[in-house]
Amino acid sequence: MNINWIRKQIPWIKNNKNKIYFDNAATTLKPKxxxxxxxxxxxxxxxxxxxxxxxxxxxxxxxxxxxxxxxxxxxxxxxxxxxxxxxxxxxxxxxxxxxxxxxxxxxxxxxxxxxxxxxxxxxxxxxxxxxxxxxxxxxxxxxxxxxxxxxxxxxxxxxxxxxxxxxxxxxxxxxxxxxxxxxxxxxxxxxxxxxxxxxxxxxxxxxxxxxxxxxxxxxxxxxxxxxxxxxxxxxxxxxxxxxxxxxxxxxxxxxxxxxxxxxxxxxxxxxxxxxxxxxxxxxxxKIGIKNIFDYECELKKYFVKKLSTIKNLEIYNSHTPLPIIIFNYKGVNAQDFANWLGTKGIICRSGLSCAKLIKNVLKVDSFVRCSLSIYNTKKEIDYLYKIIKSYKKGDELKKIL
Ligand SMILES: Cc1ncc(COP(=O)(O)O)c(C=O)c1O
The missing domain is CATH 3.40.640.10 (Type I PLP-dependent aspartate aminotransferase-like (Major domain))
Structure with a gap:
């Protein structure tokens, strides 16, 4: 599967060179x-x-x-x-x-x-x-x-x-x-x-x-x-x-x-x-739905493997197959953390993402959600990893205050 070709089909990616779009469960980007x-x-x-x-x-x-x-x-x-x-x-x-x-x-x-x-x-x-x-x-x-x-x-x-x-x-x-x-x-x-x-x-x-x-x-x-x-x-x-x-x-x-x-x-x-x-x-x-599925499962595994090594990161759904990942950075408000990731060019989502009753299961009031799609890459996950690793207590408040 040619990810470069796929990325070229999405004008948004070309027009937003320094951004990483990890909010695909909200809506996917549109091909030309x-x-x-x-x-x-x-x-x-x-x-x-x-x-x-x-x-x-x-x-x-x-x-x-x-x-x-x-x-x-x-x-x-x-x-x-x-x-x-x-x-x-x-x-x-x-x-x-x-x-x-x-x-x-x-x-x-x-x-x-x-x-x-x-x-x-x-x-x-x-x-x-x-x-x-x-x-x-x-x-x-x-x-x-x-x-x-x-x-x-x-x-x-x-x-x-x-x-x-x-x-x-x-x-x-x-x-x-x-x-x-x-x-x-x-x-x-x-x-x-x-x-x-x-x-x-x-x-x-x-x-x-x-x-x-x-x-x-x-x-x-x-x-x-x-x-x-x-x-x-x-x-x-x-x-x-x-x-x-x-x-x-x-x-x-x-x-x-x-x-x-x-x-x-x-x-x-x-x-x-x-x-x-x-x-x-x-x-x-053209890409093949099975190829999409396989690639997305691979992204999910990679994401979980890489990010679960970060000590303070709590991932709630590591074991599910699809590349929708919800997590919290211990002690940091989810919205503040997602906003901070936004300042680094990573577009994700915080809250309960319209599934408000899930808090009864997870016992948390909110989380950060990263949801990936076919045009996302391991390199983008590496960048997210690097950014989260660089996080220092209070960073999330600097831009907000
Ligand atoms: C599982 C699920 N059902 C229903 C909806 C509602 O979709 P729409 O807002 O396009 O009507 C969404 C949107 O996030 C969803 O994820």
Missing amino acids: CVIDKISYYYTHLGINTHNTDSEFCFKVHEKIEIARKNIAKIINCSPQNICFVSGATEGLTMIAHGLAHHYKKAEILLNDFEHASNLLPWYHEKNHGFFTIKFIDVSKWFDEKRIIEAITKKTKIIALTLTSNVYGNIVNYSQLCAKIKKINKDIIIVLDATQYLAHGWIKQLKNIDFIVCSAHKFFGPFGIGFVYLKSNWIKKMQPLKYGGGMNEIITKKNFHPYNNIQKFEGGTLPLAQIIGWQEAIKFID
Whole structure:
């Protein structure tokens, strides 16, 4: 794999020569092919698909449907089951809203590793009289066995992230979903694949009801993502958005929504982003998702090996495979430390990174998170190591005070 070639594809790297970008779990940098495609849409096409009186509409429509097909490939499903949304947050809100109206008093299993976007939509529905929420006990660590143990006769929905945005784990989804459905085939499984899809595609859809993701987490544009809905849900579930593009008939009394995926795509879609997103997928395909995964695991191992030799550094997730690493420098406030690293050109993140319940597991109020991607290098990790090694008590306050 040619890391130099990959780095050359990312204009941000060239334009920010003295910076190291270690915040890829927040968003990845964008390759030129994605930026160019978005620009191409606005400079050559620029027309809304709803304008069926112009040839442009048909051209754009065709491109959107080709993109849908290319995007659907990453989870091995039919494009007919992919609904475009603004991202994982909207996707999970749509699912929680749709299921709430179906299963008013359903019990849902959640856990402390979830991102706010896979907690609050369910809380919101609960606060409006739907759902009861039960937390899986993951107090020791995230463990798939715990999920199985938590299932009771009351369990109706399990919503789960495949890769935590702070932990860097990978849930063995095909095995887990098969076990869940074996206990009760009617349990609805909602998978948040937002982080996972940056490192692997989904091959086995059997047993999964819903999948959500955001394109910007894996080299795509902001403001676009998808919800995969198993076919039965397309017919059964209520949409979140009502308006143009999702209705077949409107009378003075009522309306009929479409009975296909369009039903969930009310309003104007972010057309340029959809067209741009498929270029991100082509970019990944060119490198090979397995090559990406292998390289990232190597970076993680290198990072842990090197940085765990620093006496005062406490790493919380050394053993997980993906290159998301959370740590604290003993006795130093995480935000101050991350700010100090920022003054040295290292862009990372501090806090709880939207996974606020994880503090119940880790027993810390905040940490520094470094999350790496395919364009990061061992040399960059060496630089981080050198900087942290050079840290002297109080350094973090010098620029701040
Ligand atoms: C695991 C996970 N789920 C959901 C989200 C929400 O994604 P978005 O803000 O793009 O909707 C994120 C973003 O950090 C995430 O990491």
